[in-house]
Amino acid sequence: GTGAVGDQITYTFTVSNTGNVSLSGVVVNDALTGSVNLAVTPAVLAPGDTGTATAAYTITQSDLNTGNVTNTATATGTAPDASTVSDTSGTAQGNDDPTQTPLTQTPGIAVVKTAAVGGTGAVGDQITYTFTVSNTGNVSLSGVVVNDALTGSVNLAVTPAVLAPGDTGTATAAYTITQSDLNTGNVTNTATATGTAPDASTVSDTSG
Incomplete structure (x- = not known):
């Protein structure tokens, strides 16, 4: 859309296994989109592998008044020893910066x-x-x-x-x-x- 009220922002979560053991049950949790344990495809990631998931958020008038939408998500996977690893989303690997989506304000x-x-x-x-x-x-x-x-x-x-x-x-x-x-x-x-x-x-x- 044009970034108007009711239009949607589609978020793509790219999850990478940066360790040396496989991860299973890889999911994403994102409060903004209401995503709880959103499955990543594939759900099992070998070391070096990458999986993805998508979720959508509907723009509100409050978002337009603010001028942007800020979003942070968390990815979690389970190691073979049943321990879990998590990471907070960032704009690139190595940072946890929130995703800022600017919206064009046109007052009149x-x-x-x-x-x-x-x-x-x-x-x-x-x-x-x-x-x-x-x-x-x-x-x-x-x-x-x-x-x-x-x-x-x-x-x-x-x-x-x-x-x-x-x-x-x-x-x-x-x-x-x-x-x-x-x-x-x-x-x-x-x-x-x-x-x-x-x-x-x-x-x-x-x-x-």
Whole structure:
């Protein structure tokens, strides 16, 4: 897939017998994929031989918000004297570094503004603006606010203030019509919505 929520990461475990006796019952345990005693093929490894096993993990929204998936597994085999040997997975033989799978974060936000004129549109009547803010990216956005100079709105909170991908929040603000507005024949307004991504970067959009 594209590394989106619901896509899968397939892990391949390559297990090598680095000793001088055969190992039987070779298995892998991996909490992330829910693998308990996952059989390695072949399950009996002569010295120098290698076996493999695979397991899959489904990407969650939390993973995308973090920006990566970290995984560690353990391989175990039984020697002829019934003793067991184990090793923690690494990125290469000789290390136990966790496997880090990066996920691409693409934060995005969009705001649409609508206006409703109260009364007859006379001086002193109010225009109520509704700001509809959408999370158009693939990570959650927090602290979502609207700034609108015309209505005097500074960091006007959107409800809800945290938007998951695809979610929408709203906020409202009012403006009182003046004689100058009537003389002009219209009221023009532009607002900006801003949200903060999990990596602390911000995204903004100007209302349309």
